[in-house]
Amino acid sequence: MTARDLILGRLRAALAAPAPPPAEVPRDYRPAGAVAADLDVLADRLTDYRATVHRCADADVARVVDEVLGGRRVVVPPGLPPHWLPPGVTAVTDDGLDAARIAAVDGVVTAAAVAVAETGTIVLDGAPDQGRRVVTLLPDVHVCVLRADQVVATVPDALARLDPRRPLTWISGPSATSDIELDRVEGVHGPRNLHVVLTGGPGEG
Numbered sequence: 001m002t003a004r005d006l007i008l009g010r011l012r013a014a015l016a017a018p019a020p021p022p023a024e025v026p027r028d029y030r031p032a033g034a035v036a037a038d039l040d041v042l043a044d045r046l047t048d049y050r051a052t053v054h055r056c057a058d059a060d061v062a063r064v065v066d067e068v069l070g071g072r073r074v075v076v077p078p079g080l081p082p083h084w085l086p087p088g089v090t091a092v093t094d095d096g097l098d099a100a101r102i103a104a105v106d107g108v109v110t111a112a113a114v115a116v117a118e119t120g121t122i123v124l125d126g127a128p129d130q131g132r133r134v135v136t137l138l139p140d141v142h143v144c145v146l147r148a149d150q151v152v153a154t155v156p157d158a159l160a161r162l163d164p165r166r167p168l169t170w171i172s173g174p175s176a177t178s179d180i181e182l183d184r185v186e187g188v189h190g191p192r193n194l195h196v197v198l199t200g201g202p203g204e205g
Helices: 003-016 039-048 058-069 099-103 133-137 155-161
Strands: 052-056 073-076 090-093 107-110 114-116 121-124 141-147 169-171 176-178 184-186 193-199
Touching: 039 052, 039 193, 052 058, 058 107, 058 141, 058 193, 099 133, 107 133, 114 155, 121 141, 121 155, 133 169
Parallel strands: 052 193, 073 090, 073 107, 107 141, 141 193
Antiparallel strands: 114 121, 121 169, 176 184
């Protein structure tokens, strides 16, 4: 018997045997809801990742968007609330735009599904106010509007709110990478600039 025959014989024997039951995986990590979400922690994490955080009332979102993108051309998902866009921004609604047209605009404005304060992570799930993943990857500037009630404390909290069947995009700051010498380069895999507009916090309308 050759070594090849021996190996193939063992494979056949293993495949013929009934599969062992899956191992029990402990699920004793911190349960969802154990810690209150902290907007200041989220803002601190986002700033540490080199994102720019703007805190305002919902009625002032258009003003902030105008400060960031005023006079520029942006792409928006079809379900974005129209009152978030100021007159000074030229908006192109994504109705299946090709990559070249999306890349030609200056920025994108979207909502979000949820954000994790502990990790400074924002999650998009492709809902009508967030749109296709491609619209958030090609423009140089991403303005993401996030309500305070969408902020949770931990990743388990976020997972409890998300539908795993949807196309989830997890964002922790602007797109960035490092080469072998640890020189940071931004904007390689997505937007070079991330602005997070956080609305509805304490004392805000």
